[in-house]
Amino acid sequence: MSVPVPFSQFVLKVHSRCDLACDHCYVYEHADTSWRGRPRAAADEVLERAAGRIGEHAATHRLPAVHVVLHGGEPLLAGPARLRRAAELLRAALPQGCALDLRIHTNGVLLSRRFCDLFVEQDIKVGISLDGDRAANDRHRTFSDGRSSHAKVLAALALLREPKYRHLYAGLLCTIDVANDPVAVYEALVAEQPPRIDFLLPHATWDHPPVRPEGAGPTPHADWLLTIHRHWTAQGRPVPVRIFDSVHRTLRGRSSLTESLGLDPADLVVIETDGTLEQADSLKTAYDGAPATGFDVFAHSLDDVARHPGMVERQSGLAGLSEQCRGCPVVRSCGGGLYAHRYRTGGGFDHPSVYCGDLLKLITTIRDRVSAPVAVPARARQPLTDEHLAELARGLGGAGAVGALAGAQLALSRRLVTAVGASGNSPAWQLLVETDTRAPAALDAVLAHPYTRAWAVRSLGGDGGDLGTLDELAAAAAARARTEFELMLPVRSGRLHLPTLGRLRLDGRTRAVLRGDADGLYCGEHTVRWDRPGDHLWQPVRRVALTGWTVALEDVDPQRDSHQWPVAERLADAEFLDWAGALREAWELLGRDLPEYAEGIAAGLGTVTPLAPGPAGRDISAAARQAFGAVGIARPTTSPVLALLLAHEFQHVKLGAVLDLYDLYDKDDQQLYYAPWRPDPRPLEGLLQGTYAHLAVAAYWAGRVRAFDGIRGDAATTARLQLATWRAHTADAIGTLADSGSLTALGLRFVEGMRETLASSLAVPVGAATERAAKEAVAAGLAAWRDAAGRP
Structure with a gap:
C-alpha cells in the first residue's frame, strides 16, 4: 500500500511534564491519560531513533525540507543539553539537500539567555503561549499553587525582542476565552511586537462542548x-x-x-518521549488513547504511520x-x-x-x-502605499504590496469585462450583475482569473475575443455562487468550458444548455458537481496545495494560450503528479533560498500554465502582460530550475502590474537599448522588465553559491560562474537604465532600488578566476552586439 501523503511536519516531545497547571490543557486536563505512564524526558536512544526515522522518511520521499517542533509538556524542562542533543541529531540524520526548520513551543517561564544563545547556535525559532493581559492570562495559565505566570512570560518576550535574539521570535499562541475582553487581549498581544499571532479555539467535543x-x-x-x-x-x-x-x-x-x-491533507506526526508515534496532539481531547497508532520509532517506519487508518482519514x-x-x-x-x-x-x-x-x-x-467589488476609475486612485512602492522598487514585495497589486488588477478586469459585455445587455451580462449583487466573492474569483483579462483585452482589440466567453464567465461565477441559472454556452472542440472550474466533454455539439442550482450543474444527461469527483467526462482545474501556497495547474482554459510559447494539452494523471512533486520541491527551495521573493509569489501567483516542451536542452517560460497572476512554464528536468523560473517570471508579472498604475518612463522614447542577455536591442520597457526579472536570477545564484561555500565540484563552479555572469549583466542594465534620460522620478527610484538589492548579490565572493571569466564573457557579448548593430 502506497503512502498517501508523506509527513513533512513532526512534533518531537522532549519532556512530558509542565511547570504550569493550565486548566485548559489538552495533555493533562482532558480525556487522554497516556502522559502518566511516559518518561519525563526523552532518552538519548529515543532522540537518536526519532531523528533516524525522520531522516529515513525524508530520504525515501526526497523531501526538500522538514519542519520539527520541540514540544512537551514544557520542552524547556528538558534543559539546554538535551535540546542541543536533539537539534544535532536531527541535522545529522537528514539527507543532503533537505533543510531543517526547527522550532520550539514553550510557555516561556524558563526562557533565559542561556537558552536563547543555544537557540541562536542551533537556529531554533521560538513560539510563546500567552493569553493576553495579566487578567486574561491568569484565568488559566498559572502555577499549580495559583501564582501568576504573566510577568515571567513578558520577561521572556522582552528577551526575544532584543536585537541579538529577535530573529528567533516566531510568534504568540493565544487560547480564546470568551470571558476576556477581545480587544484588550488583542492589544496586549500586539504590544509584545510578535511576528504573528495564532488564536486557538479551546479544545472541546460534542461530549464536552465549549463553555458558552x-x-x-x-x-x-x-x-x-x-x-x-x-x-x-x-x-x-x-x-x-x-x-x-x-x-x-x-x-x-x-x-x-x-x-x-x-x-x-494532514502531514504531521507526533513522537512522544518514549518513542511512540501518535496522531495530532489535539486528539487527546476526544477520548483516552485517541491519538494512538500502536507504532513506535524502534519497530516502525514513518511510512507505517502514514498508512494508519486515522492518518488516511485525515488526508x-x-x-x-x-x-x-x-x-x-x-x-x-x-x-x-x-x-x-x-x-x-x-x-x-x-x-x-x-x-x-x-x-x-x-x-x-x-x-x-x-468581498465588496472594487470600483476604481482608471488611473484615478493609486492603491499602493509608499511602503509598498519602496518594496516593489527593490524588486521585492511582500503579501501586502502584491495583494494591493492584485486588488488593482481585479478592478481593471472589472472595467474591461464591463466594457465588453455591458452594452449588449445579454442574459449572460444580466447573470453577472445578479451574481455580483448576491455573491460578489464568487464573481471576483472568476474576474481575478488571469485569462479573464487576457480574453477581455483581445475582445476589445478585435484580436480573437468572442462573447461566448462572457457566457462561460457568467456560468462559472453563478456555479461558484450556487445560484439557479440557465444559459446557452458554446462547445469548443467538443468541450464546454467553465473558467476557473474545468471543462465537460460533449462530443458532436457546438452549443449546449447548462443549468445550475445549489446542488450542481446539469447539461443534458450529465450532472456535474464541480467541487468533487463525479462524471468521468468532467475535467476539473487541478490545484496543488503546498504549505502557504496553493497554485492551479491550468491546462483546460482555452484562453490560457496567451503566452509566447505553445501550451501543453491536458496533463495525464502521472504528469500532474510529476508537476505537483516538482512544485512542492521548488516551493521549499524558494522558501529556503529566496524567502523575500517567495512571500510575494504566494500572495500573487495563483496559476501555472504548463507549456509544450521547448527545443532540446532549452528551458521555456513566459509571463503574459495581460494575465496577472499566471506564468507559463514547460516543466524543467529539475526542481531548482523550476524554482528559478517561477521567481524570474513572477518578477515580470509584478512589474507589469506596476506599469498599469504608474509611469516609470517616457512613452515617447523610441530608442532601442542593449540588453546584455539578448542578441537583439530592446525598447526601454523591455530592458526595464528584463532587469527587474534578473534581480531574482542573481539572488537565486547568490543563494546557490552560499550553499556551496567551501565546496568544490562542477555544480559549485557552475553556480559561481552563473552568479558572476548574471549580476554583471544586471548591473550593466541598471546603469543603462539610469543613463537613458527617459525615466520618470518614480522610474529612477525603481532603478536605485534595484541597485540596492543587487548589492547583496555583488557582495558574494566567487573567486578571482570566475570573476575574470564572467567579465570576459560579458565584454565579448557586448562586442558581438556592437559589431552586429554597426555601433562603435
Missing part, C-alpha cells in the same frame, strides 16, 4: 474573533493573524495556514467529512474544523465541528466584509 456564557448568544467564539477582526482591519492589519489570514486564503481557493481550517479531503459538512457552502474554507472537535461518543469523528455555528458565522462575515 449565559446570554452570550449561539456563536460567542465567532463574535469574539470578529470583534478582533474588525479592530485588526481598522488598524491596517499590523500583524499577521493566522486564523484570519487562513479564512481570507481559503475563501479564494488557496491553502490554509492552520490545520483547523481548509481541506489540506482524504472533502470525502472524509460528514454528509452535513460536504453540503455546506463554506466547506472548502472551514474544512470541517479541527478533526478533534468533531468527536461524539457512538459516532466517532463523522460529525461537523462542535464549533460549526461559530465557524460558519466567522467565515461568512469575513467573506462579506472583504
